[in-house]
Amino acid sequence: MAPSADVPALIVRNRPLLLAGVMAAMVMQTLDSTIANVALPHMEASLGATRDTITWVLTSYVLASAVMLPLSGWLVDQIGVRLLLLGSVTLFTIASMACGAAQSLDQMVLCRILQGLAGAFLSPLAQTVMLDTSTAAERPRMMAIFTQGVMLGPISGPIIGGYLTDNFNWRWVFYVNLPVGIVCAALLLVYMPKVAPRRERRIDLFGWLLIAVAVSGLQLVLDRGQDRDWFSSPEIVIEAVVAASCLWMAVVHLATARAPLFPMVIFADRNFVIGLVFFGLMGLVMMSVMALLPSLLQEIYGYSPMQAGVLLAPRGVGMLGSMLLFSRYTRNIDPRLQLAIGLGLMALSLWLMAHWSVDMPRLPIVMSGVLQGVGLSFAFIPINMIAFATLAPRFRTDASGLTMLMRNVGASVGIAAATLMLARNVQINHAEIGSHIPQAFQAFPGDMNSAFAPATGMVLGLVDGMVNQQAAMIAYLDDFMVIGLGCLLAIPLLLLVRPGARPTGTAAASMAAEAAH
Numbered sequence: 001m002a003p004s005a006d007v008p009a010l011i012v013r014n015r016p017l018l019l020a021g022v023m024a025a026m027v028m029q030t031l032d033s034t035i036a037n038v039a040l041p042h043m044e045a046s047l048g049a050t051r052d053t054i055t056w057v058l059t060s061y062v063l064a065s066a067v068m069l070p071l072s073g074w075l076v077d078q079i080g081v082r083l084l085l086l087g088s089v090t091l092f093t094i095a096s097m098a099c100g101a102a103q104s105l106d107q108m109v110l111c112r113i114l115q116g117l118a119g120a121f122l123s124p125l126a127q128t129v130m131l132d133t134s135t136a137a138e139r140p141r142m143m144a145i146f147t148q149g150v151m152l153g154p155i156s157g158p159i160i161g162g163y164l165t166d167n168f169n170w171r172w173v174f175y176v177n178l179p180v181g182i183v184c185a186a187l188l189l190v191y192m193p194k195v196a197p198r199r200e201r202r203i204d205l206f207g208w209l210l211i212a213v214a215v216s217g218l219q220l221v222l223d224r225g226q227d228r229d230w231f232s233s234p235e236i237v238i239e240a241v242v243a244a245s246c247l248w249m250a251v252v253h254l255a256t257a258r259a260p261l262f263p264m265v266i267f268a269d270r271n272f273v274i275g276l277v278f279f280g281l282m283g284l285v286m287m288s289v290m291a292l293l294p295s296l297l298q299e300i301y302g303y304s305p306m307q308a309g310v311l312l313a314p315r316g317v318g319m320l321g322s323m324l325l326f327s328r329y330t331r332n333i334d335p336r337l338q339l340a341i342g343l344g345l346m347a348l349s350l351w352l353m354a355h356w357s358v359d360m361p362r363l364p365i366v367m368s369g370v371l372q373g374v375g376l377s378f379a380f381i382p383i384n385m386i387a388f389a390t391l392a393p394r395f396r397t398d399a400s401g402l403t404m405l406m407r408n409v410g411a412s413v414g415i416a417a418a419t420l421m422l423a424r425n426v427q428i429n430h431a432e433i434g435s436h437i438p439q440a441f442q443a444f445p446g447d448m449n450s451a452f453a454p455a456t457g458m459v460l461g462l463v464d465g466m467v468n469q470q471a472a473m474i475a476y477l478d479d480f481m482v483i484g485l486g487c488l489l490a491i492p493l494l495l496l497v498r499p500g501a502r503p504t505g506t507a508a509a510s511m512a513a514e515a516a517h
Contacts, residue, residue, distance in 0.1 A: 011133075011193070012191060013191055014191050017187055017190075018133065018188070018191040018192060019129070021183070021184050021187030021188050021191065022085070022125070022126040022130065022184075022188070023126060023145075023149050024180055024183065024184045025085070025088075025126060025181075025184045025188075026123045027149050028122070028177055028180050029119040029122040029123055030123065030157075031156065031157045031160070032061070032157075032174075033062070033157070034157030034158055034161070034290060035157040035158070035161040035173045036057060036058070036173050036174075037157070037161065037290055037291065038158050038161045038162045038165060038294045038298070038305045038308045038309045038312065039164075039170035039305060040054050040055070040057065040058075040291075040294055041054075041294065041298045041305075042165055042305065043057065043170055047102065047103075047105040047108055048104060049105045052227065052419055052420075052423045053105060054105070055223075055415050055416070056105065056109050056112075056223055057105075057109065058287070058291055058415050059223060059412045059415050059416055060109045060112040060113050060116065061112040061115055062116065062408050062411045063113075063116065063215065063216065064113040064114075064115070064117045064120070065117070065119055065408050066405050066409050067208075067212040068116070068120035068121070069120050069404050070208055070211070070401050070402075071203065071208060072120065072121050072125070072401065073401065074203035075121070076125075080194070080195055081125060081192075082188070082194055084121060085121070085122075085125045085129070086185060086188050087118075088118045088119070088122055088125070089118075089122070089184045089185050089188065090118075090181070091114065091117070091118035092118035092119050092122065093177055093178060093182065093185070095111050095112075095114040096115060096175070096178065096181065097175065097177075097178060099111040099112060099115060099174040100173075100174035100175040126146070127146055130145075130146055156313070156316075157309075158308070158309035158310075159306070159312075160173075160176070160309070161173045161305065161309055162304070162305040162306035162307065162308055162310065163305075164176060166305050166306040202259055203261070204253075204259055206257075207253050207257060207260055207261035207262075208261050210246045210247075210250035210253060211246075211250050211261070211405075213242065213243070213246040214244075214246035214247040214250055215409055216243075217240070217244075217246065218243045218413070219416060220243075221236055221240050221243065222413065222417060224236065224239075225420070226420055262402055265395070266391060266398065266402070270496065271387060271389055271391070272390070272391050274386065274387075274493055274494075274496055274497055275386045275387025275388075275403065276402065277490070278339070278379075278383045278386070278490065279387070279403045279404075279406040279407045279410065280406045280407065281410060281486065281490055282376070282380065282383065283406070283409070283411035283412075283414060284410040284414030284417075284483075285346060285376075285414065285486070286376065286411065287410075287411035287412075287415050288415055288418035288483060289350075289480075289483065290315075291414075291419065292422065292476060292480075293308075296476050297311055297365075300469060300472060300473055300476070301360075312369065313369075314370045314373060315370070315372055315376070316373060317373060318369065318370035318371065318373025318374045318376075318377070319373035319376050320373075321374075322373065322374040322377040323377045326377075326378075335382035335385040335386050335389070336386070336494045336499075338378050338379075339378070339382040339383060340491050340494055341375075341378050342375045342376065342378030342380075342382065343375070343379060343487045343490060343491050344375070344488075344491070345372070345378060346379065346484070346487045347485075347487040347488045348484075349375060350480045350481070350484030351481070352364065352367075352371070353480040354480040354481040354484065355477070356477065357473075358470070358473050384403075386497055387403060390498060418479050418483070421475070421478070422472075422475050422476065422479055425471075425475035425479070426471050427471075429470070429471035429474045430468065433467050433470055
């Protein structure tokens, strides 16, 4: 007999405390996706990293989460929600402690990979528990609470990370997870009921392995190519060949396997395929910009980590505020129009950022951040509506895993690509600006050059510092312009989207929560 809509699928002893535990776990995971950003410049010296390689701290975490996401449903069926959630919280907490204690970049990347592997399951499982412990009438409210909890990460992460870095040490951005993790584990251990796993679902481990190796190989090429002189290095050639081979094998395997990792029929849905493209773009835009801004604010503008964190927060505030203010008014607007507006606003904010200068007040930084947050809010929910509007309900679980995978892969590739463009453009700009310096010195009369000869070394040092600053600033602006152009070039894809039914009620609330995450 099917359960009544008035009875939750999961009966618990103390729902408020259980939900507090799962929400804290989810907030801990979303917080860690942004809390480390403002601490990156301070990690460089401690870990022996450079501006190019320190972003591995971000990409390793995002990539590890991406490759684990497709296994979440199968692991729940094998060991149950309770054990998987407890194990994820415990491993995430231990990995956070290890990140704080890391003494080299290699150690940090390894620990961040472990953290990403554990964190991949926290938000999906938290959402599952909140839905399973609620009645049909309560689920829209639960999804609203979940969405607000998800938004705490982008808003508070940079501020908390900046405060801890300024007043303690960058290592505390990871140590802060210890008390939260212990409390979460205790609440889950006491109040999360035991539910027997089904153990009846098979998983395409070979297909998952091919995808994981392909994505990891691509990431290694992007992360290490600059240091290894790209395809003149045997290492980069091998990684590229392995990534391309595994990707091709994955496509063939998924098309021919009896029980593939993802049912191939979903790729026949044009809306869903276009939605995947936009999911990847959203991950790329969000995380690449968030990876660039902390170093720009601290190294070029001279802000402290706390000040940089406060200046990054308006993106989250704009996103949450526009969701709360405009969500009721946008339900009857064509999702394609909403997404076009969102992409246009993001492109406009990036265009404004591409016209920043070295000497500039804070107001333009705050305003562009709010505008970008509003654009993101107008984009996220319509993307879900487009992707799932014409997809059969039985494919939604697999499709959700694939959309989260694409968003994380887009974020990881975006961070690596933005960092690569930044490094190359800094070198090019430095050479171009520096080529004019000797001409400037030659413009002075000979006797003046002789008079300033004793101070030549100091003067050249000051000039070189100014050249470095200008070269880096121009490189940041070029990155923002390229990302903004990417948003504009994606808008014509909406012409290929077929109109479909708009989800309402619980389905719309669930999509909103999924979009925010």
